[in-house]
Amino acid sequence: MAKGRKLPVVLTDAEIDAILACFNRRYFTSYRNSLMVRTGLATRMRISEILKLKYEDMRLMGMAYRVHIHDAKSGKDRILSLPADLGAELGKLAKRQGCDCVGLVFTPTANGAPIQSQYIRGMMKRIGKRAGVPGFTPT
Numbered sequence: 275m276a277k278g279r280k281l282p283v284v285l286t287d288a289e290i291d292a293i294l295a296c297f298n299r300r301y302f303t304s305y306r307n308s309l310m311v312r313t314g315l316a317t318r319m320r321i322s323e324i325l326k327l328k329y330e331d332m333r334l335m336g337m338a339y340r341v342h343i344h345d346a347k348s349g350k351d352r353i354l355s356l357p358a359d360l361g362a363e364l365g366k367l368a369k370r371q372g373c374d375c376v377g378l379v380f381t382p383t384a385n386g387a388p389i390q391s392q393y394i395r396g397m398m399k400r401i402g403k404r405a406g407v408p409g410f411t412p413t
Contacts, residue, residue, distance in 0.1 A: 283409045290315060292405040302370065307397055309360075309367055310380055317341065317354045321391045329368065329375045332361060 285293075297308035310324055319327070323343050331342045339356040368375045382388045395411075402410025 283411075285315075285407065285410065289405070289407045289410070293401055293407055293410060296401045296404050305370070306367065306380060309363055310394060311398065311401070312360055312363070313356070316360055317356055319343070319354065320347065321394050325378075325380060325389055325391065325394070327379045328377060329364075329379055330377075332356065332364075334358065334361065 293311065294308060297304045297311075299305045299308055313319060313324055313327070314321070319341075326344075327341070331344065332339045333342075337358050339358060339361040341354045341356050343352045343354060345351070364379055365375060367379070371381055373381070380389055398410060402408055
C-alpha cells in the first residue's frame, strides 16, 4: 500500500500577523527578512526561488505582479501572482539597498556573501517559535 502524503500546515491570519509582528523593520536585515517571509507566504515560492528572484522577472499586470520563475523544481518554469502592495514594498527594498530595481531582489549580505537557504530556514524556525507558531516552516 502506498504511503499517504502529509498535507501542508495552513496558517491562520492571526498566526501570520504574529509572525510578521516579530520583525523589527527599522533594521535593514530584519526588513529584508520580513519581505522574504511575506513573499513566501503570499506566493508559496520555495526558498531557492525566493533567493533567485530578480526584478526583471516581475511585471505589473492590473492589481498584481506576474512573477516568472525560471528553472523551478524539475527544471520547469512557472508563473505566480504577487500582490501589488508587496511588489511596491520590494521596490522600496531596492531603493533602501541603493539599486535601480535590476538584478536579484534579495541581494547578498553586507559582507558580499550570498544568502544561504539554511539561514532562511533557521530564521523562519526562530521567528515561528518566537511568534508561538512552532509549525511555521518554509516550503
